[in-house]
Amino acid sequence: MNHWLTTILIVVPFAGALVIALAPLPRYWLGSLATLISLIEIGFWITAASKFSFGDASLQFAQNHPWFRDLGVSYHVGQYAYSLWLVGVTVVVMAACVIYGWWAGRERARAYFALMLLLTSAIVGVFTAQDLLLFYAFFEAMLIPLYILIGVWGGAGRLRATLTFVIYTVVGSLLMLASIVIFGLQQGTFDLTKMGTSSSTWLFLGFVAAFAIKSPLFPFHGWLPETYRESPAEVSAVLSGIISKVGLYGLLRIAIPKFPSVVHDWRVVLLVLASISLLYGSLLAFRAPDLRGVIMYSSLAQSGLIVLGLFAGNDLGFDGAVLQMINHALISTTLFLIAGMIERRTSTGEFSRLGGMARGRPALATLVMTIGIISLAVPLSTSFAGEFLILAGVFQQAWIWAAIGAAAIVLAAMYMLRWISGILHQDPGAAVSDSALDLRVGELAIVVPLVLCLLGLSAWPNLISHRSFGGDHATTTLVQGQGK
Amino acid sequence: MIAKPHIDWFALSPVLALLAASGLLLMVAVFVGRRPRKAVSTFIGFAGFVASFIFAVFLDVKSAHGAAIVHDSMFRDRWAALAQVLIAGAGAVTVLISYSERWRDEHVAEYFALLAAAAAGMSFFVSASNLMTLFLGLEWFSIALYVLSAIDIDLIGSLEAGLKYLIVGSVGSATLLFGSALVYGETGQLSFDKIAAFGHPHDAMLVVGMAMIIVGLAFKSSSAPFHMWTPDAYQGAPTPVTAFMSSATKLAALVVTYRVLVTVFPHDQRLWTAAIAVIAIVSLAWGNIAALVQRNVKRILAYSSVSHAGFMLIAVAAANALGGRALLYYVIPYSAMSLGSFAVVAARERELGVPVTLQNLAGFGWERPFLGVSMWVFMLGFLGFPLTGGFIGKFYVFAAAYDRGWWWLIVAGVIATMISAYYYLGIIRAMYFREGAERQFTAGAVPAPAGGSPSRELLLSAGVAICLVVTVGSFFAVQPLIDVAHSAASALPF
Numbered sequence: 001m002n003h004w005l006t007t008i009l010i011v012v013p014f015a016g017a018l019v020i021a022l023a024p025l026p027r028y029w030l031g032s033l034a035t036l037i038s039l040i041e042i043g044f045w046i047t048a049a050s051k052f053s054f055g056d057a058s059l060q061f062a063q064n065h066p067w068f069r070d071l072g073v074s075y076h077v078g079q080y081a082y083s084l085w086l087v088g089v090t091v092v093v094m095a096a097c098v099i100y101g102w103w104a105g106r107e108r109a110r111a112y113f114a115l116m117l118l119l120t121s122a123i124v125g126v127f128t129a130q131d132l133l134l135f136y137a138f139f140e141a142m143l144i145p146l147y148i149l150i151g152v153w154g155g156a157g158r159l160r161a162t163l164t165f166v167i168y169t170v171v172g173s174l175l176m177l178a179s180i181v182i183f184g185l186q187q188g189t190f191d192l193t194k195m196g197t198s199s200s201t202w203l204f205l206g207f208v209a210a211f212a213i214k215s216p217l218f219p220f221h222g223w224l225p226e227t228y229r230e231s232p233a234e235v236s237a238v239l240s241g242i243i244s245k246v247g248l249y250g251l252l253r254i255a256i257p258k259f260p261s262v263v264h265d266w267r268v269v270l271l272v273l274a275s276i277s278l279l280y281g282s283l284l285a286f287r288a289p290d291l292r293g294v295i296m297y298s299s300l301a302q303s304g305l306i307v308l309g310l311f312a313g314n315d316l317g318f319d320g321a322v323l324q325m326i327n328h329a330l331i332s333t334t335l336f337l338i339a340g341m342i343e344r345r346t347s348t349g350e351f352s353r354l355g356g357m358a359r360g361r362p363a364l365a366t367l368v369m370t371i372g373i374i375s376l377a378v379p380l381s382t383s384f385a386g387e388f389l390i391l392a393g394v395f396q397q398a399w400i401w402a403a404i405g406a407a408a409i410v411l412a413a414m415y416m417l418r419w420i421s422g423i424l425h426q427d428p429g430a431a432v433s434d435s436a437l438d439l440r441v442g443e444l445a446i447v448v449p450l451v452l453c454l455l456g457l458s459a460w461p462n463l464i465s466h467r468s469f470g471g472d473h474a475t476t477t478l479v480q481g482q483g484k
Numbered sequence: 485m486i487a488k489p490h491i492d493w494f495a496l497s498p499v500l501a502l503l504a505a506s507g508l509l510l511m512v513a514v515f516v517g518r519r520p521r522k523a524v525s526t527f528i529g530f531a532g533f534v535a536s537f538i539f540a541v542f543l544d545v546k547s548a549h550g551a552a553i554v555h556d557s558m559f560r561d562r563w564a565a566l567a568q569v570l571i572a573g574a575g576a577v578t579v580l581i582s583y584s585e586r587w588r589d590e591h592v593a594e595y596f597a598l599l600a601a602a603a604a605g606m607s608f609f610v611s612a613s614n615l616m617t618l619f620l621g622l623e624w625f626s627i628a629l630y631v632l633s634a635i636d637i638d639l640i641g642s643l644e645a646g647l648k649y650l651i652v653g654s655v656g657s658a659t660l661l662f663g664s665a666l667v668y669g670e671t672g673q674l675s676f677d678k679i680a681a682f683g684h685p686h687d688a689m690l691v692v693g694m695a696m697i698i699v700g701l702a703f704k705s706s707s708a709p710f711h712m713w714t715p716d717a718y719q720g721a722p723t724p725v726t727a728f729m730s731s732a733t734k735l736a737a738l739v740v741t742y743r744v745l746v747t748v749f750p751h752d753q754r755l756w757t758a759a760i761a762v763i764a765i766v767s768l769a770w771g772n773i774a775a776l777v778q779r780n781v782k783r784i785l786a787y788s789s790v791s792h793a794g795f796m797l798i799a800v801a802a803a804n805a806l807g808g809r810a811l812l813y814y815v816i817p818y819s820a821m822s823l824g825s826f827a828v829v830a831a832r833e834r835e836l837g838v839p840v841t842l843q844n845l846a847g848f849g850w851e852r853p854f855l856g857v858s859m860w861v862f863m864l865g866f867l868g869f870p871l872t873g874g875f876i877g878k879f880y881v882f883a884a885a886y887d888r889g890w891w892w893l894i895v896a897g898v899i900a901t902m903i904s905a906y907y908y909l910g911i912i913r914a915m916y917f918r919e920g921a922e923r924q925f926t927a928g929a930v931p932a933p934a935g936g937s938p939s940r941e942l943l944l945s946a947g948v949a950i951c952l953v954v955t956v957g958s959f960f961a962v963q964p965l966i967d968v969a970h971s972a973a974s975a976l977p978f
Contacts, residue, residue: 068876068962070809070970071883108850133879137870144864144871147909151917159917163906170905174898181882181894 005048005061006077006128009087010121012041013094017117020110027109031102034113038095041120045091052084057470057477059130059193060084067134072189076130080477082322082468086127086249089329092453093241094120096446097234100337103442104344106153106232115145119238126246132180132190132254136173139210139250142243143169146235154230161230168223172213179206183258197258204262207255208270214247215303218277228296233340236292240299241333245325248306252321256310257478263311270311271397275404277304282411286418291339291349294419295332298375301408302328308405309390312397318474320389323465327383327457331375334450338368341443342423345436351418356428361438365424367447374454376416377409382454385461489555495547495611496554497539498568502575502604505532506597513593522592526583526943529596533576533603540568540607544968550975556675557617559743561975564611566812566968567739571610574732574819575603580947581827582724584834585636595635599728602628606736610743614674615664618744622660622704625736626653629729633721645720652713653703660700666693667748676747685751694749698741698759705737707763707793708770715774718786723833726782727826730789731819738793742800742811746976753803761801761893767794768900775907781829781840784907785822788866791900792818795881798893802884808973810880813965817865817873817958824951825862828855831944842914849915856915858948863908865955868901873958873965 016037020030052060062078079087098116106112122145125138143166151162183203184190198204213220228236256263281301288294302324309321342357342364343349358365377383387409395402439447457463469477493500505528512525543565550561558564578599602625609621630653634646668674670689671682683690699710706714718726745756771791778784796818799810832840832848832855849856865872878897885893958965 066963068966070806070966071880073962137875140875141870144869147912148916151913159913162909162913162917166905166909171902174902177879178882178894178898181879182886182891185883185886 002051003061003063005044005051006079007063008044009041009048009091010077010125010128012044012121013037013117013124014121017114017121020117021114030109030113034098034117035095035102037117038091038098038120041091042095045088048079049084049088052079052081054081054467055470057081062130064130064191067131071185072191073133073184074131074191075134076191076193077125077128077134078130079128081470082252083127083249085322085326085464085468086245087124089245089326090123090127090242091120092450093238093329093333094123096333096337096450097238099446100234100237100340101232103446104232104234104340108152112149112153115149119145119149123242123246127249130192132184132192132195134190135192135254136177136180139176139246140173142246143173146239146243149235150227150231153232153235156230157226158230161226165223165227168213168220172210172220175206176210179203192254195258197260199259199261201262201266204255204259204266207250207259211247211250211255212273214250215244215307216247216277216300217273217303217307218280218300219273221277221281221300224296224300225293229290229292233336233343236296237333237336237340240296240336241329244299244303245329248303248310248321248325251307251310252318252478263313267311267313267397271308271394271401274304274307274311275401277301278308278408279304279404279411282408282415285415286411288415289350289352291342291351291354291419291423292336294415295335295339298412298415299328299332301412302332305387305390305405305408308394308401312390312393312401313475314393314396315469315474316389316396317393318478319465319468320386320391320393322468323461324383324386324390326464327386327454330450330454330457331371331383334371334447334454335375337447337450338364338371341439341447346429346431348431350431351422352429353431354423354429355426355432356424357432357436358424359428360434361436363439363444367439367444367451368420368423370451371454372416372420374451374458376413380458382457382461385458385465389465490553492553492560494539495543495558495560498536498543498565498572499604499607501535501539502532502572502600502607505529505535506600506604508532509593509597509600513597516593522583525593525596526579529600530576530579532600533572533579536603536607537569537572537576540565540572544569544972548971552613552675552677557614558608558611559613559975560611562972563739563743563812563975566972567610567736568607570735570815570819571603571606571732574728574735574823575599577823577827577947577950578724578728578732580943580950581727581823581830583943584941585722585724585830591635595632598628598632598635599725601625602632602728603732606732610736610739612740613676615668615676615679616674618740619657619661619664622700623657625733626657626704629653629725629733632725633717633729635725636722639720639722641716641720642722643720645717648713648720649717656700656703656710658700659696659703663693663696663700666690666696676744679748680750683749683751690749691752691755694745694752694756695759697744698756698763701737701741701744702763705734705741705793705797706790707797708767708790711767711770711790711793714790715783715786718789719780719782719839723782723826723830726786727823727830730785730826731822734789734793734822735815735819738796738800738811738815741797742808743976745800746803746978750977757801757803757888760797761890764794764797764801764893765896767791767797768896772900772903776903778907779841779843781842781845781911782826784842784911785825785829788904788907789822791904792822792866794900795878795897798897799881799884801890801893802888803978804884804887805970805973805978806880806887807884808976808978809966809969810877810884812969812972813873813880813958813962814877816965817877817955820951820954820958821862821865821872821874824858824948824955825866827944827948827951828859828862831855831941834941842910845911845914846918847915849912854945855948858952859915860912861952861955863911867905867908871959872955874955876959876962
């Protein structure tokens with residue numbers, strides 16, 4: 001039974017998507033059915049987590065069937081501890097976003113919910129695929145629902161936004177495809193657990209291009225502004241919360257362990273790019289004129305920070321990076337969903353027309369404050385733990401990276417406080433009328449669980465940071481232990 | 485007394501079934517009354533293709549060891565049999581798509597007769613084992629297709645398409661014939677094996693002959709720069725005929741190209757692989773870049789078919805066993821996607837009564853969900869996205885190029901795919917992202933649909949469903965298909 005768990009996690013949302021798309025159900029049921037399926041998915045994940053042995057650094061819940069033998073491609077899925085956490089945050093975030101879509105009453109519900117569930121399935125697949133070609137298949141499969149979700153349910157500029165988004169991602173992923181074909185055929189197998197390492201810079205850069213575009217990392221973030229502004233709020237949440245983690249996961253799972261010597265040579269380049277993303281993203285976030293602008297540029301900055309941790313090349317960096325990926329997924333989803341809720345009330349996200357919403361809206365004020373404080377990495381919060389680990393890790397490379405990271409934390413405080421006060425404080429803005437009510441129970445039911453997860457992690461960040469690499473040292477597990 | 489060669493009737497059965505259907509259909513055109521004629525001829529056409537399909541499957545099973553038959557004029561092997569299976573399948577789907585096309589009633593039986601004759605010619609063509617039967621097969625199906633392209637004279641551009649195809653196609657055939665003559669003149673042999681046995685590398689006449697044969701076949705597979713007729717013919721011909729041409733003709737021409745080059749010219753492999761690689765790259769570049777600026781969906785798909793010829797020629801250029809497998813695998817989802825996408829275009833065309841453009845595709849995805857989703861899948865398949873066989877096909881082609889050590893062909897293929905994303909996704913965008921209502925406000929250039937809900941077109945939907953199943957199924961069932969392709973490819977001497 002246990003070895004089926006990964007497959008179940010992939011298949012349940014996929015089957016759900018098919019049922020919703022094909023079964024002749026009344027429209028009214030579709031949202032609740034999709035919600036039910038995403039909650040069932042969470043249930044399966046909890047089952048998986050309870051059966052997972054965190055002291056074991058090897059692949060768990062693995063299933064391996066040959067797909068086509070002559071090129072050594074197989075359906076090989078399974079989870080390491082860090083993949084388990086990423087899958088967990090995926091199913092939680094996707095459930096929140098599906099419920100948000102239900103609550104927001106998206107038109108063309110059948111297509112909408114089917115695509116959201118399809119997306120869930122593809123993302124879980126990416127995090128669990130242990131075969132390079134399978135990984136690529138899931139990686140590309142994510143793009144299909146995203147393209148339609150943005151293009152159909154997006155804002156007025158959606159046509160342009162989808163075009164930019166697709167051009168960037170397709171270019172990246174096809175470069176990766178070229179790398180995958182060559183790398184896999186060189187090795188004679190596409191199985192990640194059996195593949196050796198390579199010292200080819202070109203192959204490495206092919207992978208990094210795809211992952212840096214997804215994450216995104218400076219200077220590959222050109223698709224970010226339009227896409228995040230034109231997408232429906234919950235799709236932006238998925239993009240910045242989860243899809244960006246796919247890029248980072250790719251670095252963690254493929255680029256770093258498979259190309260140790262190239263990573264060694266290119267470490268400084270990537271650290272520089274990460275630092276630029278961090279500082280530049282923070283500054284842009286501070287200057288952004290609207291709610292989504294702050295969140296999306298802060299997620300550019302956070303990607304930079306996590307890449308700093310990944311390329312620190314030591315246990316602290318890896319542990320911190322994984323913890324921060326989970327943190328940021330939850331934080332950024334919550335921020336985008338709250339932004340969406342505010343936009344629905346005021347039909348604008350611009351700070352110049354917002355403000356003063358704290359008065360008479362205690363639930364909103366409390367939530368915005370809580371999530372804002374957590375995301376600016378105040379001590380005792382889980383993001384403080386993550387950032388501290390990353391900075392401590394990257395400090396061992398050179399003090400300058402840690403100094404940049406520390407400076408960025410200050411900037412984070414500046415832009416997040418500006419975000420909070422832009423919504424809550426000062427006089428009510430032009431777009432804020434009295435008919436803009438406080439958050440309703442339905443909305444609280446979406447956001448509060450996410451915040452509770454973050455508070456729980458704040459109390460116990462070790463849950464993730466000590467349990468991501470099977471009790472072993474991260475560097476040994478990742479770089480040397482791949483053959484197990 | 486003339487010595488009669490032994491004739492292997494079973495090996496000829498896929499061709500004969502289609503010929504029989506064709507003859508029967510001509511009878512139907514004369515003897516069956518007007519009212520039942522459409523239904524009867526559709527049924528006979530479909531039955532002929534299904535019979536041919538079944539015979540070809542049996543032939544594939546029972547031809548594990550390749551042999552030359554009928555006095556060395558034809559091959560009986562799995563390479564040919566598999567191609568015959570696919571041609572018959574493509575033909576059967578074409579019949580389903582054609583059913584509710586707006587023919588003048590008196591042409592309907594002749595139409596199916598020509599379709600069956602064209603497919604019979606292709607089935608013959610793919611099993612040719614000497615230069616004579618090769619040319620015979622080529623002309624056989626070409627002439628049928630010239631007439632088919634022009635059959636709907638009332639349709640604007642149909643006659644023009646037929647004429648263009650006839651003139652350009654004849655140049656191709658003539659080139660092939662000239663090349664064959666040169667090869668025969670140098671070697672004194674017609675049969676593929678004997679020419680190969682005679683030849684030695686860099687024989688000038690042979691090389692010129694080979695080049696002309698490559699060009700002649702490239703006209704038929706519409707690879708750039710020999711594709712000039714393709715956009716016009718594909719656009720002007722009745723859409724089901726276009727669907728058939730883009731799938732069956734292309735696959736037959738490519739399969740034969742590979743066989744001829746590998747069996748007849750093994751000594752000049754270095755030359756022809758380079759030539760094919762160049763044609764492949766030109767096709768990829770030309771097809772994809774030209775498709776970017778088209779507005780007519782049939783023209784977009786025509787240029788896309790040029791670019792796919794480029795992809796398949798990468799497999800040919802690899803000239804190894806993996807390349808053979810890659811080509812045979814690739815044509816399966818490719819034919820399905822090609823047939824299916826033209827079928828969807830045909831449905832929209834019948835609904836609107838005007839040529840389908842990106843503009844008047846707006847809202848189609850929401851109005852006809854099944855056809856919309858199918859078109860979506862076909863476009864993603866062309867693009868090489870997962871959950872379609874197009875993904876695996878591209879992967880195999882790249883693997884074959886890598887196996888030969890030509891990684892730059894992979895790079896060319898990858899860049900071509902990037903470019904193609906623009907117009908394939910553009911079609912999806914046109915179908916889903918713009919509302920149907922928006923269409924009516926834009927410029928008023930598009931006449932409103934005839935009114936009422938579109939006819940359900942069960943047969944066309946069934947054809948599209950078959951294509952959809954093949955496109956998606958070939959993604960999951962890679963191993964069985966590759967096994968089939970593997971045993972077919974082992975009929976060729978690598």
